[in-house]
Amino acid sequence: MACLPTLRALALSAMASLSALVAAGAGDEPATDTRSAARNKMVQQSLIERGIKDKRVLDAFRTVPRHKFLPPDTQRQAYDDESIPIGEGQTLTAPFEVAFMTEVIDPKPTDKVYEVGTGSGFQSAILSRLVKDVYSVEIHPPLGKRAAEVHKELGYTNIHTRIGDGYAGWPEAAPFDAIVVTCAPTKVPPPLVEQLKEGGRMVIPLGGKFDQRVHLMIKKDGKLTDKVLRPTLFVPMTGKAQREAKEGAKP
Helix, strand or coil: CCCHHHHHHHHHHHHHHHHHHHHHCCCCCCCCCHHHHHHHHHHHHHHHHHCCCCHHHHHHHHHCCHHHHCCHHHHHHCCCCCCEEEECCEEECCHHHHHHHHHHCCCCCCCEEEEECCCCCHHHHHHHCCCCEEEEEECCHHHHHHHHHHHHHHCCCCEEEEECCHHHCCHHHCCEEEEEECCECCCCCHHHHHHEEEEEEEEEEEEECCEEEEEEEEEECCEEEEEEEEEECCCECCCHHHHHHHHHHCC
8 A cells, every 4th residue: 555655746746747748739849949939939029019910910920930931050040030041042031021011912721822032932932832833933943942952841832932033923823812022123023914814912012122112913803902001121123123223223
């Protein structure tokens, strides 16, 4: 009989451990995982406290590992609210900007979305958690290839990427319910207007290198309505958009 208290204590301890495991949730990261804590802090301070409200968008930011989309020497900055260089003169856009543009297009689970500028692959990864399919084009081969590798590593199978000039869109996959442009042209590329579904939404930064605004455009009767949302600062759109801007600047 002297061993009964010990057995009872062991049983209670096992039950407590099991309860803690269930509370944590099957498949969740351990509570001690510092990156999970950093993601939750980022969501609270950089998104919720700055006005992002869409629960699905917030949940996507809690689950997508932003550090995976950065070069090793900058991963320590992954959950800061800032843009981070990723090579080729490009940056990983600050979390708030990504969340803001994602929320603005009001993503639906059945949507097909086109992205101009894959970059690190983080924006398309966030979108992939919210919509049916993402089609993303990157003009810089090293970035496009690396982003596709990270998407594959993370098991994001509904992201379709290719190397090219995003100005031209992805005609064979069009029309799109929404378009997200992650670089700044001076005007909307006409192919994007053509490939946006009637009633579809486009979020795009427009302007010069240091004078840009985020615009929300909705296609109505074949034309775009335009709403200016806020100042921003994205890398300029290269390729055909850049050539057109230079031609337009000539006297």
